[in-house]
Amino acid sequence: MTEEKHILTMLVDNEPGVLSRIVGLFSGRGFNIESLCVAETIDPKVSRITIVTKANEPLVEQIEKQLRKLINVIKLRDLTGSGSVQREMALICVRAKLENRDEILRMVDIFRCKVVDVGPEYYIIEATGTEEKMKALVNLLKPMGIKKIARTGTIALFREPH
Amino acid sequence: MKLTGAQILMEVLKEEGVNSIFGFPGGATIDIHDNLEKTDLRHYLVRHEQGAVHAADGYARVTGKVGVCLVTSGPGATNAVTGVATAYMDSIPMVIISGQVPTHLIGNDAFQEVDIVGITRPCTKHNYLVPSVEELPRILKEAFHIARSGRPGPVLVDIPKNVQQATTNFKPKQKVKLKSYNPTYKPNSKQLRKVVDLIMTAKRPMIFAGGGVILSKGAEELTKLARSTKIPVTMSLMGLGGFPGSDPLSLGMIGMHGTYRANMSTGKCDLLIGIGVRFDDRVTGKTDCFAAQAEIVHIDIDPTSIRKNVPVSIPVVGDCKSSLEVINNYLAEEDLEKLTANRGPWLDQIEQWKQNFKLAYTQEEEIKPQYVVEKLYELTRGEAIITTEVGQNQMWAAQFYHFDRPGHFVTSGGLGTMGFGLPAAIGAQVAFPDALVVDVAGDGSIQMNIQEMATAVQYKLPVKVVILNNCYLGMVRQWQELFYDKRYACTCMDHAPDFVKLAEAFGAVGLRATRPEEVEDVLRQGLETPGPVIMDFRVTKEEGVYPMVPAGAPITEMLLV
Structure with a gap:
């Protein structure tokens, strides 16, 4: 199965340790991070994290599910493709x-x-x-x-x- | 109501229905322990923090309630980590309270400071460092909610000493509001309709049930489904007891040391319904060959379990019990007589596999470990709560003790933690003081948490320990025998203590059997003796657990003797 680039964006609780949970998930499960961006949104309690990862279809599904399972991840979308501005x-x-x-x-x-x-x-x-x-x-x-x-x-x- | 952090903890524990806590005090928990003494909550002082966590774990597994343990900062917390990881791998609801150095010292490498939230992040369902006493009630309520809901798991709450001492206005019975956490309990009924359609057309169906059935309290619905459709049921190690082991439709355990008929059935079935399982590598063997002829249905409350290890035809995210109820409701409207009338050839085939290779052993001059477990099963009429250590003892317990009800087999399945059985037995005994609780142990793993005998004696918890003593780390030795040309590197344990004297030193009773004809008497005497007992069975040194599927091989390719 071919590996493709996926842009995952998520809204997360803006709390200490949240980024570490996400990055730890990637390293602990052997997922790959090509790039990572984090900053606060309009709501100071919420941050947006954008991660670019490279993976095949079943693996991307697993990455998304694992991220959604984290208590501090509020919402997650895959922004790969022309539906988004990058x-x-x-x-x-x-x-x-x-x-x-x-x-x-x-x-x-x-x-x-x-x-x-x-x-x-x-x-x-x-x-x-x-x-x-x-x-x-x-x-x-x-x-x-x-x-x-x-x-x-x-x-x-x-x-x-x- | 103005309360200190430690007092708030007591209030929330009461609100959550906690009555027993397993713990070990230290500088960072003195305030909490001090307040515990003033409540009705029973605190069991263990001898090592790992024992506290396993005891809370055993308590949770037999009651279905959230187990609670309390450890101090630094080494107290790190000692607890193995127990936390054990509970995490087996999805056990638990709240671990750890003391922490005062907030102004955090990050300073203070005495007994460790970043336990950082350390346990990958082996907890969630964890918290409580930043201030104002946040404490909300965090504690969330911790219990997260631990017991969805796919259960351990949640650690790290409370700095000054937060325990600070006061705030406490509002009782706060509601939990977590916008990002909503486990899916209700399954998609359209997906389940498809499952029923497959059940109605499959010729060689089988059910593969796991710990999720037990955690969701779905054993009754599973039994109803299997019996009404005459579908045979195999179970993972964690699923044992989810379906009656003595039922003719039970195939026994699946996997590396599963029964011949269970493993052969997965190779030939055309429909495999996985319920509350995660298709662990010890179950599937080589995944490409696993249930290769079958449509696979996978029902689980955790979406990450689905399609993680094996491709699935029909995924269903939802509570196992609710899903089984929906399936049973659909089936009530189907012609089940016609369905079950055609089950003959498939069940005949399974019966033939059963006759081809039964779980058996040859009785010789020496005591066979399997014989001890078999006798234990007979003498307890299958009604004891059995905990195990890890290794051969665990597999023989799983193979030769037949569990008819959930919550009676307590074992570290996912992490495989040696030293689990004795403290877990203590936790189970605390939950059910009148039940017969037996730890089936090996001579290797019992030594990992043997200090907890003191806990059992102190609190008059009459746990019985059955040591299958072969002077080896038997499971590793078995691998060395089979795959490393019998080079028994570092697995010989011929310098064990005298377990009879050791029992006596702890203030318990010790018994020993060295010949087969003594086994029954020693068991009988041990089980009838009040208080904790260690029974030392000197068994055949180089006995193996069979069938065995070599790691990475298809599970239909078993070594039989």
Whole structure:
């Protein structure tokens, strides 16, 4: 059975130890985490966690069931596919030698990024988009020399019905 | 009403119908123990915290109520972990109260501090560190609710010492409100209709019943279903007693040491109805070959159990008892005479398997362990509460003692915890002071919690311990015999204590049998003696448990002798 990427989003009680329960479940049962995002929602008692995992169909079913079984998981959805909007953000510190500066700025323009810090030999670029877009951008910047990168991992929301 | 945290705990324990607690005090529980003394709650002082948890576990298994134990912080709590994991694996309702260092010391590596909530997260159904006395009543109510509802399990509540001492306004009988926790009790009746349709058309159906039947108190409905449709029933280790073992439709236990007919039936059946089971690896053997010709129905209250290990044709999430009731109601409208009239060939086949290989042993000069269990069954007329340790003793008890009612077989199935039987027997005896409670033990595992004999003697709990003493860690030795060219590495235990003298040292009675003709007398005398008794049976050293399915093999491929 083929493994596919799944974006699981869940609302959880915003309490100490909840993230540890979820992460512990993944490590204890040998599930995989590709990325993980956590932050408070509008309701300060509730946080949203988004986990990207790679698994085959029966395993994803098991992961979802195990997560739902946790007392602190209020609601869980699989946001894989076109029914949802998915984004991640990256901060990329790229080496910017004189001969490359124009090329980098062109790419920032094409990928609709922003330069958020400038130095004599570097730019820090803020980029958002789908995971594919991030990968494409990183691939194009690599030859110039990426000094550092920080990525958030995917977050996603279901599209509201029209 | 202004109460301290420790007093609130007493109030909630009373509200929840608790009357017995198993525990061991320490610096972080003094306030609680101090208040316990002022109530009607009975506290049983064990000799090791693992014993407290197993005793609460044994109490819960025979009563169906939530078992409660109380341990101190640090080593008290870590000693309890094996017991907590044992209860978790077997879905036993339990609340573990642990003392914790005061909140301002948490995280400071304080004396006797350990992050027990972190440690027990993967082996509890849920757990709590109580941050303040204001939160305590809600958390305690939730803990009992979670422990006993849905698929039951242990819930740990860690209470810092200053929370026990702080006061707050206590409102009695608070309602539990948990928005994210709603176990599905009511099964989907459309799914169950499909199950009934399969029952009506199947030629070789069988039922596979597990601990869920016992936990949901569904044994009666199961028996009704099996008898009205003449469907044979096999049980997991945890399911023994869920269907009468002496009924002709009983196939006995399934799995690695299951009966020949039970294992062969799964290979040939065309419908397998799993109820309250989780298709554990000790049951299925090689999963690809398990019930390969059958449509599999799986009824369980825990959705994660379904399709975890085996593919299922009809999944049903719901309470076992309620599901069985719905099935029986549907069946009441069907032509069952016609259905059961065609059952002949299948039951004949099973009878033939039964004749081909019976659970048996050859009587020799020495005492056979199976003979001891068989005699125990006869002398107690199958009515004793049997607890076991883990290993060969456990399997022989499961094979040769036939359980006709639920709540009479208390064994660590999932975790396989040696040292479980004696403290569990103590818990069962506390629940039913007049019942005959017997721990079937091995010489290896009895030594793991033998200190609890002192508890039994102190509280005059007349538990009987039957040691099948072969001077080996017998189950591992059996694997070494079969799969490691008889290299008995580290399994020989020829330096055991003299169990008769040991019993006497504890203030109990010790008896011994070394020859087969002494077995019955020693058993009779031991069972009739008031107070705790240890009976030491010197059995054949290298006896094996058979049938045996090698780990990972299909369960129809058994080693028979």
